[in-house]
Amino acid sequence: MRRSISDSSLIVSLNPKSSIAEAYRLLRTKIQFSFKDQESKTVMVTSSQAGEGKTTTISNLAIAYAQEGKKVLLIDADLRKPSLHRIFSQMNHQGLSTLLEGYTSVQDAIQSTDFDHLYLLPSGPVPANPSELIDSAAMEELMELLKEQYDVILVDTPSVLSVSDAVIVSSLCDGVIMVAASGKVRKEHLKKAREQLDHVQAKMLGVVLNRVV
Helix, strand or coil, rough: CCCCCCCCCHHHHCCCCHHHHHHHHHHHHHHHHHHCCCCCCEEEECCHHHCCCCHHHHHHHHHHHCCCCEEEEEEEEECCCCCHHHHHCCCCCCCHHHHHCCCCHHHHCCCCCCCCCEEEEEECCCEEECHHHCHHHHHHHHHHHHHHHCCEEEEEECCHHHHHHHHHHHHHCCCCEEEEEEECCCCHHHHHHHHHHCCCCCCEEEEEEECCC
16 A cells, blocks of 8 residues: 555445444455355445445545555446545546446556555546436446456445435445444434435445444
8 A cells, every 4th residue: 555545434445443343344344244155255345425434434445445445446436526535535527427328448447556556436526417327227237347357345325314425325335334424414314314214125234323422
């Protein structure tokens, strides 16, 4: 790894001996146990509403997997308010949106990061029709292709209750992690989000309670 990462949210890298970093490694272990002998491990990380810490969670989880030696792909499927490219100091002129629109190849869209074994598929420019791109045959085909190339795929999405994108993506993944901010999330929002995911038979792996004081 090149020591150029400065984003303070990447605690697994910056302070690997901290209790927070250990919590992310424990989350990795629990996810692995949930899949047991299943080879394909595609996990979506979302929240019921925006601002609960899902992007920080998925970024640290991705690093934790990469530190284990797994070949990891982190996908920014938030085509409305993408942020993973900023966290990992990458360009965003092409990515998932241009890939699904047929303007970019998989090889050109996926970027190496400053972490060994960790790759990023940024969102790309914000498209005019994000939900239609996510809910497309091209997206299904892309996910199947990527599963053959990576040990672990982690997908960041918009919050479940804001738009339909997360529910659509959940149907393409092997499991879902819900991030909930302590003191902010409302039980009725969590329940409604769970109901929407259950409607498409998404496999809920668990809930991460974030920002516990």
